[in-house]
Amino acid sequence: MNSLSSTFSPVAGWNPGSWQQRVALQQPQYEDAAELAEATGQLAQLPPLVTSWEVLALKQSLAEAQEGQRFLLQGGDCAESFADCTSPVISNRLKVLLQMSLVLVHGLRKPVLRVGRFAGQYAKPRSTDTETRGGVTLPSFRGDVVNGPEFTAEARRPDPQRLIQAHAHSALTMNFVRALIDGGFADLHHPEYWDLAWVEHSPLASEYRRMVNGIGDSLRFMETLAGPIAGFTRVDFFTSHEALLLHYEEALTRQVPRHKGWFNLSTHFPWIGMRTAALDGAHVEYFRGIRNPVAVKVGPSVTAEQLLPLIEALNPDDEPGRLTLIHRMGNAQIAKSLPPLLDAVKREGRRVLWVADPMHGNTESTSNGYKTRRFDSIRGELDQAFDIHAAAGTRLGGVHLELTGEDVTECMGGARDLSEADLDRAYKSMVDPRLNYEQSLELAMLIVRKSTG
């Protein structure tokens, strides 16, 4: 079935603001309702960031991933920041994702669906509403779309003008990514465009070069036979973010002339975070009415009895490509927590795309106060995820990672065996620790080894 022409049924009792009748967790307390209404009104007039055509094309590709014909690579920063909306940060992140996808295409022998955690990943859930330092209590930093990270009353005040700024920075990011891709940056004939300078001395460089050369040889061989192949000069890239701040998402929820229903046109592929996935909560209410493909993070405390009604609420018609479940259990919990969920979904015959996030269940703090993740735990969870799906007769159809193209030292371990002491060298994340370039590539190689036995 082609979802571009898929049937559409209106969603009963829903409108873009119906979430406001439910409990909305993780929202900032704006001081002035009129100021907020002014900003959301302005946002609602601004052009969208993506189109319904692209959204439906992605849904179709996700349906193919559900059938095992594609593998999803979803990755990017834990949180984007306005300050990092720069040429090198954006292009380096794209380079890492392109290199990983090259490794995956080469090894898995199937198309890779590339989805960035970018062009809108500006809102963060927090474990507490306030933060206290030296006897002073201020609102927690909730991401650049809400407030500033500096510990001052001025910076931490939730500022509705930031909604407009987040839209603008998303558009700038999107514009640059689209221009790079359309301009030939993602041409498979020129993987050297994606090289990152500091990688030359990497222990992984020679294995990567071998793959690149293998792909180059195959391309030249096919083109000798068939002439230039257009599809290899550009790749598709889609965007995603946690649709946490519902005032922002509502203002970018639109109807379009060519397709029925409502689309969230701030991103192709929004997801619901683990902390806001309650069945009767505002986020599930908002998500149930939009036509985008959607994802939900599933943590170790979720039971089959909780998951099945969530699937029913978000995908009552069992539409292909509509629902992705991203499990983020932790290396120590996945063997116990995941199998009952896989069994229940399989037993009920529900169509979902299963994706592993091996990052968020493996966060820990070091004695010197850094939030970090061990590469071995990340690798261990991913390793187990493949085995658990194989044993359950289900399919792991993708990965969801926090990574950056910058030479950071935020996660420990990996090919260079970064230690606790190394974290001091280049720890830049304001939120969760990200895989650096080398650790990301190593993980891509691991995925290939696991899936090809």
Ligand code: PEP
């Ligand atoms: C995240 O993806 O940054 C995040 C907060 O994840 P989770 O909702 O799975 O904890």
Ligand code: MN
């Ligand atoms: Mn995170």
